[in-house]
Amino acid sequence: MSRFLERLREVSAEYPEKEAFFNSRIKEDACQRLTYAELDAWSDSLAASFAEWSPKGKPVVVYGHKSPLMLVCFIAAAKAGLTYAPVDIAYPSDRVNDILDQIGHPLVITLSDDEFPGDASLADSVVGDAVVREAALAGRSWDSSRWIADETPFYLLFTSGSTGRPKGVQMPSRCVDAFMDYFRALFPERPDGVSFNRVPYTFDVSLFDIIAGLASGYTLFSLESEDEQSMRATFGALAASDLTTWISTPSFIEMCLVDPSFDQDLLPRLDNVILCGEVFRNATALKIIERFPEARVLNTYGPTETQAVTDIVVDESLAREVNPLPVGYLSDGVRALIRDPETGEELPCGEVGEIYLAGNTVSAGYYGRPDLTEAVFSEREGSDGAVTRCYKTGDKGYLDADGRLFCLGRLDFQVKLNGFRVELADVEQALVRIPEVAEAVVLPADRDGKVTHLVAHVRLAEPGMTADFARARAIKAALKELVPDYMVPKKIVFHEEFALNVNGKIDRKALA
């Protein structure tokens, strides 16, 4: 039985009246909050309905952004023994449909302000906010013997895939329990803990506080979409949040740090800052330490396929002396191996190679894609004979003599853009689906070693087609229908033909 759900029940019994979640709309609407007792009772009642509504064993797709009912649905699915697959409002209909198609007629729950953008004929049924709320409040009881357990995926997160289709990372219930055991230690024990549940639910960093935060009795706080658009609104919501644990990508906190009012006076109770998802620069670390002298700053690392597996406290001396910053020490349940990317040979400490992660939070693989799974996942026998799963990350890095892991970027065409994981080939495949585009190469543009945006190099379908701003604008608009906004290149460069390399492929280096 899920130990995470057991722990959640304990917390609910201990602090029934405490808030488990609230979002920034709470100023106008008191319904934007949820107590632990409500989370427990509502998810029980909804689990009984999910068991009736959902085709047996199929993941439940939960579409929306940061409504409190999102969290209720995730927990309800787990209590019903079902996997939940979150889909954020940033996904255009084409991507939503692709996910529905990959799962094959799932139950879809839609909690967005706007209409569900997907094709209802690809779903088993589509259930909206009002019906979900009624089912959650119906007061039905549910037996814990049906809870999710062991190898059943707890969640399914769709991430950018190099084939042009998103791929679903399945995280077994057993791994969620192991992740809870590891990550709870990073949430300071305090009765009034509030954590920043800012990142979209499609991003694994959102699980930091869903799993470890709720298990620690924290209150999750998130921003609704309108408050994400304006820095003034964001800061207003932050000031009213009583936040104690910050969780974000380095990019987001860098954005906030540009404003001089982002300091301890804005967040007087902040004692913990957890960063994950991309390169954490030394200068950023020093700025955070200066603005929040009372807070502990942590760097963490881990791909969606393994959850976060490392952590390290970044204090002033580390930030001044070690550049780049280490991503941290490995969790007890996970080992890192560094292998030569060419030969696969294991490399000694200090040498740079490809990072492989083996241990108890490594995912079961990609949903319905044994071919993709087999390419990067393997089983590995430890010296004690125990078999663990191992994931080939595609990240370049090394371990130092103290056991600290360092990450130095990618070995392939995946980039991190403001924390979002993007396969360049995913964007290229979407571009060539647009009738005006014959060929496309997408390259990252960077400044100070950080990707700032994408540039698309395009050959148009007909030689006579005008290649101007209007054309670029039309291509971008068409692309927005296929991929989330953050994957749309800022700039489109037109070429009459592409130079080829010796292998007869487009010479990407010549375009860079």
Place this chain on the structure above:
Amino acid sequence: MAENSVEERMLELIEEICDDEIIREERDADLFEEGLLDSMAAIELLVAIETEFGVTIAPTAVEREEMNSVNKIIYQVQIRYDAQ
């Protein structure tokens, strides 16, 4: 320093951040809608403006609608620059 130097230097800055010379022609276009600016790049632009002109515009001091086109951005910088 020439009279119109703020404008020309701003055009250069915006072109660099947006990575597109088109911004020189489409001065009233909504840069966010055109996909030429996102919230991260907008902040980068504010940092660049401070470095270049010594003009500080805190991200919370302006709403997006006040700085979403080339002309509006130049206006916001110009009024602060002239006040110095």
